[in-house]
Amino acid sequence: DQQVKQNSPSLSVQEGRISILNCDYTNSMFDYFLWYKKYPAEGPTFLISISSIKDKNEDGRFTVFLNKSAKHLSLHIVPSQPGDSAVYFCAGLNNAGNMLTFGGGTRLMVKP
Amino acid sequence: NAGVMQNPRHLVRRRGQEARLRCSPMKGHSHVYWYRQLPEEGLKFMVYLQKENIIDESGMPKERFSAEFPKEGPSILRIQQVVRGDSAAYFCASSPLPSGRASTTGELFFGEGSRLTVL
Numbered sequence: 001d002q003q004v005k006q007n008s009p010s011l012s013v014q015e016g017r018i019s020i021l022n023c024d025y026t027n028s029m030f031d032y033f034l035w036y037k038k039y040p041a042e043g044p045t046f047l048i049s050i051s052s053i054k055d056k057n058e059d060g061r062f063t064v065f066l067n068k069s070a071k072h073l074s075l076h077i078v079p080s081q082p083g084d085s086a087v088y089f090c091a092g093l094n095n096a097g098n099m100l101t102f103g104g105g106t107r108l109m110v111k112p
Numbered sequence: 113n114a115g116v117m118q119n120p121r122h123l124v125r126r127r128g129q130e131a132r133l134r135c136s137p138m139k140g141h142s143h144v145y146w147y148r149q150l151p152e153e154g155l156k157f158m159v160y161l162q163k164e165n166i167i168d169e170s171g172m173p174k175e176r177f178s179a180e181f182p183k184e185g186p187s188i189l190r191i192q193q194v195v196r197g198d199s200a201a202y203f204c205a206s207s208p209l210p211s212g213r214a215s216t217t218g219e220l221f222f223g224e225g226s227r228l229t230v231l
Contacts, residue, residue, distance in 0.1 A: 006154075034219065043116070043203055043222035044155070089154060099168060100220060102147075104154035 003027040004092050006103035013110050019077040021106050023090030026071065030092035034100065035064060035075050038087045047088070048075070080110045116141075116206050116223035117186075124229045131191040131198070133226045137206030144187045145205040145220060146179060155203065161187060194230045201225045 005024045013019045023033075031052055036044035050057040050064045050073065057064050063076045077084055090103040117136040125131050137144050146158040157171040161181035172179065176194075181187040191198055205220035 036222075041224070043118075043205075043224045045222070046219045049219065091155075099157055099160065100145075101157065102155040 002104075003101050004090055004103040006088075006090055006106045008106050009104070010107040010109070013080045013108065015082055015110055015112050016079045019075075019080045019084065019108055019110065021075040021077075021088050021090070021108065023073045023075075023103055024071060025073075025092050027092060027094075027101070028071070029095050030101075031095040032093040033064070033066060033073050034091045034093065035062075036089045036091060036102075038089060038105070044089060077108075080108075082110050082112050084108060085110045116204055116221055118202075118204050118223035118226050120226060121224065122227050122229070124231060125194050126231050127195055128193050131194050131228055131230075133189040133191075133202050133204075133228070134186040135189070135204030135206075135223060136186045137204075138208075138221055141206035141208050141221070143207045144181050145207075146187075146189050147203045147205065147222075149201045149203065149225075151200070158189070158202075191228070194228070196230045199228055199230045201227050 003026050032049050034049040035047040037047045038044040048059050048062045048064050050066050055066050061077055066073045087105045087107050089105045091100040093100055116138055119134050142163050144161045147155040148158055149155050159172050159179045160168040163181055164183050176192045178190045203222050203225045205222045207220050
C-alpha cells in the first residue's frame, strides 16, 4: 500500500524554465509534507516543507503547493538551474510525528 | 558541527555472512531512524529508536534484521545471514526530538548512507 506516490520517475527541463514535480498521497492523517533532494551517492537533504493546514509555502526559488481535497502536492522550482539536477523525494509525516513515508522519487534533469 | 555519520560507506558481504551498519546521530540528537533504498526505488522506513529503546520497528523484516541504539555509542543495524535481496543503500537519519516536535518542519537529518552489496 503506497501512501505516497510520485508518478513521474523522471523530468527533463531547460535551464531557466519552471520545473514542476508532483506527488499524490492517500493518507489523510499526514501532518506535514516534506521535499528532499538527493544527489547520487549522498544522503537526502531537506529542501522545503508545508503544514497540512497551509496551501502554499515559498522559499526562494522553491514553492510547494498543497491541494488537500485532491490529496496532491507539487514542488515548483523557478528558474531551474543545472545544479538542481537530482532525485526529489516527497514525504508525508504522520500525525504521531515519528515517521516519514517517502514516495518513489522523481529524477529531475535540468539542461543548460 | 558534524552531521549524521554512517559507516562503512560501502560493505560487501557473501551470502550467509553478517552485516553491521553503524550510525552516529548529530550531536544533541537522541532519535534515530533507519531507512532502506532498494535499487530504483524510494526510501522505505525500517525502524525508529531512541536511546536504549525501539519505538517503532514496523518496517523491519521479521527475521534476520535487528537494530539497537545503546546508551553509549552508535546505533547499529544488524543483518544476519545476508541474501542478495538485502543489497541496498541503508540510510540513517536523526532528529533532536520526534519528527514533528523538533521543529515546524518535521525535518530529519540524513547521513550519506551505507551501501551493502551481497555477492
